[in-house]
Amino acid sequence: MIREKCFNSVIKLTSILFVSLMLMVPLILFIYSIPLLNINGIATLLFSNWSPSSGKFGLSTFIQTTIITGIGSTIISSVIAFSLSYIIFFHKENKTGKTLNNFITAMAGVPTIVYSIAGMFFLVPFIAKYSPSPTGLCLLTVILVLSFVILPTITILINQALNNIPSSEINAALSLGAKKHQLFFKVMIPETIKSIAAAIVIGFGRATGDTLVALVLSGNALSKPSSLFSSSRNLTSHIAMLIPGEFDSVQYKTIFVSAGILLVITLVLSVIAYQLEKNRC
Amino acid sequence: MKQMLTLVIALLLIGCGAQKKELKIAGGTAHIGVMEKVAEKIMAKNPSLKISVAGGGSGVGIKQVGEGIVDIGNSGRDLKPTEIEKYGLIPYKIAIDAIGVIVHPESKVSNLTLAQVQDIYAGKVINWNEVGGEDAPITVYTRDPESGTRATFWKLALKKGEITEKALFVKSNGDMKVNIARDKNAIGFMSVGNTDSSVKTLAIDSIAPETKNIQDGSYSIQRFLYSVTKGEPKGHVKTFIDALLSSEGQAIVKEKNFIPVK
Numbered sequence: 001m002i003r004e005k006c007f008n009s010v011i012k013l014t015s016i017l018f019v020s021l022m023l024m025v026p027l028i029l030f031i032y033s034i035p036l037l038n039i040n041g042i043a044t045l046l047f048s049n050w051s052p053s054s055g056k057f058g059l060s061t062f063i064q065t066t067i068i069t070g071i072g073s074t075i076i077s078s079v080i081a082f083s084l085s086y087i088i089f090f091h092k093e094n095k096t097g098k099t100l101n102n103f104i105t106a107m108a109g110v111p112t113i114v115y116s117i118a119g120m121f122f123l124v125p126f127i128a129k130y131s132p133s134p135t136g137l138c139l140l141t142v143i144l145v146l147s148f149v150i151l152p153t154i155t156i157l158i159n160q161a162l163n164n165i166p167s168s169e170i171n172a173a174l175s176l177g178a179k180k181h182q183l184f185f186k187v188m189i190p191e192t193i194k195s196i197a198a199a200i201v202i203g204f205g206r207a208t209g210d211t212l213v214a215l216v217l218s219g220n221a222l223s224k225p226s227s228l229f230s231s232s233r234n235l236t237s238h239i240a241m242l243i244p245g246e247f248d249s250v251q252y253k254t255i256f257v258s259a260g261i262l263l264v265i266t267l268v269l270s271v272i273a274y275q276l277e278k279n280r281c
Numbered sequence: 282m283k284q285m286l287t288l289v290i291a292l293l294l295i296g297c298g299a300q301k302k303e304l305k306i307a308g309g310t311a312h313i314g315v316m317e318k319v320a321e322k323i324m325a326k327n328p329s330l331k332i333s334v335a336g337g338g339s340g341v342g343i344k345q346v347g348e349g350i351v352d353i354g355n356s357g358r359d360l361k362p363t364e365i366e367k368y369g370l371i372p373y374k375i376a377i378d379a380i381g382v383i384v385h386p387e388s389k390v391s392n393l394t395l396a397q398v399q400d401i402y403a404g405k406v407i408n409w410n411e412v413g414g415e416d417a418p419i420t421v422y423t424r425d426p427e428s429g430t431r432a433t434f435w436k437l438a439l440k441k442g443e444i445t446e447k448a449l450f451v452k453s454n455g456d457m458k459v460n461i462a463r464d465k466n467a468i469g470f471m472s473v474g475n476t477d478s479s480v481k482t483l484a485i486d487s488i489a490p491e492t493k494n495i496q497d498g499s500y501s502i503q504r505f506l507y508s509v510t511k512g513e514p515k516g517h518v519k520t521f522i523d524a525l526l527s528s529e530g531q532a533i534v535k536e537k538n539f540i541p542v543k
Contacts, residue, residue, distance in 0.1 A: 124463075125463065128463075134418060134420050134464065134466050135420050135449065137449060137460075219449035220449060220450035221449050221450065222447075223446040223447045230447075231447070231449055241426065241450065241452075242426070244338060244341045244344075244427050245340060245426055245427060
């Protein structure tokens with residue numbers, strides 16, 4: 001009895017400790033941002049350009065780039081994920097489906113640095129040669145590589161959702177004469193649409209938070225992202241470039257604001273994903 | 282019993298007197314070649330000593346040696362008086378290095394005036410055909426904010442002028458070399474000591490960054506490479522600094538295409 005009580009207390013304490021530490025993160029980010037907020041208001045930080053020589057530390061270019069690369073890679077990845085899920089589902093019993101499934105699962109564990117290096121040595125020269133981008137270090141490269149990074153995540157989650165459909169429903173549709181694509185698009189997808197949406201949102205969160213791909217492949221220029229073939233810096237690589245810098249400088253404090261913005265973006269997405277998942281019937 | 286006690290005390294004293302077994306060096310990426318070679322030689326003589334050399338840029342080197350995170354910080358730029366005072370740093374000049382403006386080896390351009398370099402970096406000149414090259418847009422490369430190479434280049438070559446916001450950022454001398462070697466329309470800058478045949482170094486105002494021109498000052502975009510300690514160097518730190526400044530160390534400096542300070 002006493003042992004049980006002790007165990008419960010330990011569990012409760014651990015949970016409280018963990019939650020408190022997690023809540024401290026946004027608090028610390030806010031506290032360290034204060035010196036910067038005194039110089040540039042929130043509006044300046046969110047909407048103006050990066051120009052330290054004139055005292056403006058606006059992050060708008062980086063925010064735009066983060067959103068563009070996030071959305072672009074999520075769209076491409078989701079489309080491919082649908083195709084892969086289709087193949088895996090309808091070839092579940094034979095070698096094709098199983099191999100593909102195992103391959104995707106293995107891909108999920110590959111560290112992003114591997115994709116970044118592969119991108120640097122294979123994709124960048126290709127894009128430099130065949131696209132308007134002279135260097136190959138541009139938003140398109142980042143979007144393509146990010147699509148690969150988040151593809152396993154989205155595919156696995158969609159597969160899970162599809163596999164949770166009771167086989168009785170699938171059999172019912174098939175016995176009514178539904179062809180494969182009708183089954184997939186008119187029965188299965190609508191049924192699991194909320195879980196699929198949650199999967200896509202999680203993929204978007206991963207894409208926006210990825211640092212290494214953008215750092216290595218985007219060129220990190222300060223100019224606005226005017227086209228897919230221009231180079232531009234996003235929030236995560238901005239943080240990575242400033243971290244070795246001088247802590248006391250005002251510039252340095254922008255990493256806390258940037259991290260705060262990323263936190264807000266991913267939190268909002270997590271809440272959306274949670275709500276979507278909760279409401280599935 | 283007495284013998285045991287004496288033995289234990291002796292061992293303790295030896296243990297206290299024994300020096301730190303690890304020497305940590307970080308900072309300027311231009312220094313890395315020299316640092317690693319000298320470290321190799323010292324580790325060969327002291328097998329129990331482990332020396333680690335890292336990059337990060339001059340800013341990182343100065344900050345980390347000041348905060349005691351590393352034992353020696355390397356800088357490719359002059360230290361600011363505020364930095365010296367705040368941390369109590371002592372900089373040692375270990376080599377002279379020039380900063381070269383580099384382009385792709387197949388570029389038609391071999392010489393630029395300083396004004397042209399400044400205009401290219403400011404974004405006023407955007408096509409190679411404006412400076413005697415092919416009809417192609419110029420891709421400008423610059424270094425991360427921590428770079429001493431960049432700080433020196435900005436001060437001495439660009440005369441503290443603006444750098445175009447279209448410039449691409451790379452994170453080390455090595456990174457710069459890889460990118461310029463790959464991009465036919467690129468222009469960048471890096472430590473002359475670290476260049477090789479994968480890039481082409483330009484002459485500025487018809488003066489090439491050759492040893493003679495660096496030594497007599499006619500190629501003015503040059504800087505000292507410093508190794509910085511916090512306070513007077515002692516123990517292994519002193520061994521390393523002495524090695525860098527010895528005739529053997531300076532020979533390594535020369536071997537790595539820098540100019541010795543002695």
